[in-house]
Amino acid sequence: MDNGPYLLDMSKEFAGKRALVTGGTRGIGLAIVKRLHAAGAEVIAAARSLPDSLPEGAGFIQADVGLPEGVDHLVQETIQQLGGLDILINNVGGSSTSTAGALALTDEDWQTTFDANLFSSVRLDRGFLPYMVEQQSGVIVHISSIQRKLPGNMTMPYSAAKAALVNYSKNLATQFGPMGIRINTLAPGFTETESAERLIGRMAEQSGTDYHAARQLLMDQLGGIPLGRPAKPEEVAELAAFLASSRASYITGSEYVIDGGTIRTV
Known part of the structure; x- marks a missing residue:
């Protein structure tokens, strides 16, 4: 009996696949790079600063994807090195704004946070989707946060940006599903x-x-x-790998929460 993708050799699950992971030099991003690389993918990690360590054979491109020019550089370099892209993990993000409350936040605070947590994904998707459309296949995973459902009092711009990312991701999945491209969101809790x-x-x-x-x-x-x-970063990486794999071949436009049960609402 043929069980299709369920009898995969997990060590070769991503053999022949080209992947890019933003924010891929530490934390969840590094765990995803290691997981995809271990399963045979040709992986590039992208980040603003040089990595302390990456798996042997994994690539690195230095870029600040919070800036339009950083995204342009990353897209061009990735295509030059890989010739295309099969898996895009938009992991970069975070919050460094004031924790003093809403009235202490400036326009610059809001813009910087949205650039890092929303517009980085929007710009990267816009850069790589034409290549995925041409090959009629591809996977994009946006790393969001449970704070989009459980807003943090001290991280208001971050929570709002992640909520917008989930909305955007859902819309994008609807538009590009007919072209063989799957787009999902992964929302970690405290990791x-x-x-x-x-x-x-x-x-x-x-x-x-x-x-x-x-x-x-x-x-x-x-x-x-x-x-x-x-959560452990490796546990989040395992879910990201599942969503990027053929085991999730009929899943798109969905949000997967991995938070140990933190969010209790239905």
Whole structure:
């Protein structure tokens, strides 16, 4: 009996596929690069700064995709190196604006956050979709956040940008589905990346507690995590790999939440 994609050799799942992961040198992005590369993909990681380490054989392009010229550079370099693209993981993003509340936020705060978390994806999609249309195949995964459903009081622009990203992604999937291109959104909750560990360390120092107490406090501020711990970057990467694979060949226009049960609404 032929079970199709369910009998894949996982070590060769992405053999022959060309992939780009933005924000691919640390945290969730690096975990995705490692997962795709281990399964045979030709992967390029993109980021503003040089990586400390990447899997042997993975490529790197230095680019700031929060800027239009950075996106143009990344698209041109990727096509030159790979000759096209099969998988685009729009992972870059984050928030560095004031946490003092809405009235402390400037137009520049809003614009910078939207450039990083929304317009970077819009511009990259616009750059690579023509190549995917030409080959009548391709996968795009937008990394969003549960904050689009659970807005953070201190990260208002970030939450709004991620909500807009999900709306945009849904519309894009409808437009390009007939051309064989699948587009989905992945929304992680609290993930224990290196940057999260540094944040927890600072919280522990400021409050005079230890790492585990500060970690628990952060989970409590989210309303608790039923599974009792943050996600690991590798767990988020596994879901991204699934969405990029032929195992998800009939999934498009969807949002997948990976948050340990943090969001309890239906």
